[in-house]
């Protein structure tokens with residue numbers, strides 16, 4: 001970790017041209033440095049939370065006309081003095097302003113260093129700091145809501161409650177140990193037992209929410225597969241409502257894999273369109289397509305197998321099902337082109353298939369919503385609109401599993417009347433992992449690791 005006494009600087013807006021671009025300075029000398037490069041005098045004497053219009057000047061050359069926002073410690077994002085310089089959004093200007101700040105004593109911020117400082121200055125706990133990164137990365141209303149809930153301290157509150165209740169009991173247990181000669185029980189075992197039961201339920205629910213949380217945060221990858229001419233490109237276009245892939249009558253023309261995203265009720269599905277998965281192809285490019293298609297299916301969370309339901313492909317469909325099942329691939333069956341033959345006939349032909357088939361017409365946009373609902377139902381169990389905490393962070397998930405394990409140990413200790421000092425040890429384990437999640441207990445290495453995954457300027 002680099003010294004916290006340094007004043008740090010970074011571009012806070014994304015690369016590329018924008019109407020405005022923002023440079024952020026944080027640290028004891030943030031305002032002094034800004035004052036040295038700003039055309040208007042007396043910036044240091046200005047009150048916190050004020051805006052100042054002027055010029056950034058270096059060696060008598062005006063770099064840009066800017067607006068400076070002033071945040072004096074402790075009322076700032078990092079808890080230190082913070083200056084934000086809003087420039088015109090040219091990369092050249094932003095680089096110039098940063099370099100002038102560096103000349104006047106600032107140093108380049110490392111990835112996540114602003115948020116790290118906010119954490120170290122007690123502005124955020126670790127779960128909230130991590131939620132900042134999730135919030136910035138959120139691409140759907142559900143990901144946004146889960147990050148916002150954590151950022152506002154929802155998850156921290158759950159953990160704080162658990163920790164406080166456990167600490168009370170742990171203190172009584174430790175007290176008993178001090179009086180071990182006298183065989184007294186300060187900690188009411190029945191109440192303790194109930195508490196452990198309640199904490200186990202809360203923790204288990206949090207652990208369970210991760211499968212949904214993971215889907216919310218990372219989305220779901222979907223491979224649309226099927227023989228050439230099944231209508232995969234047409235379906236992709238229909239789903240995305242735009243002419244992205246080339247639709248063609250010649251079998252096997254969609255050779256490049258294209259990735260697009262689709263938001264179904266707040267879950268992001270990443271669609272991968274692939275070449276057909278025809279077994280016996282003489283065409284080399286087509287064979288590569290098949291290989292890629294197989295690879296995509298293995299990498300994808302879900303495969304949608306699209307087939308032309310206007311013709312009889314019952315045996316092939318059964319083979320295909322066997323392939324999915326043998327390879328543990330989650331899949332959906334979609335019968336396309338029902339407009340050409342009629343829904344009833346399609347149902348009749350495929351009655352022998354023991355899995356639900358969604359019959360659609362990709363071309364005429366029929367039953368597309370049913371297909372979307374089926375995709376959604378395959379991954380989203382549980383209520384996405386729920387207000388409670390949904391775990392989206394794999395680090396929290398790991399620590400919560402350890403919490404759960406120590407709760408089980410405590411319970412079995414109580415069940416088997418093991419000595420108080422051993423139970424006290426399990427309680428300490430449990431408290432340790434709870435503390436690790438919020439960052440009350442942490443190491444410098446761990447912090448470096450967590451914050452290194454942020455972008456510069458965050």
Ligand code: GDP
Pocket residue numbers: 226227228229230231232233234235246247248249251252253254336337338339340360361362363364
């Ligand atoms: P791909 O090779 O699987 O990507 O198939 P395409 O999307 O290129 O479609 C192959 C042919 O089937 C094209 O002529 C499409 O217009 C046609 N097609 C696709 N969907 C439907 C549909 O729902 N009904 C009918 N009748 N034809 C369709």
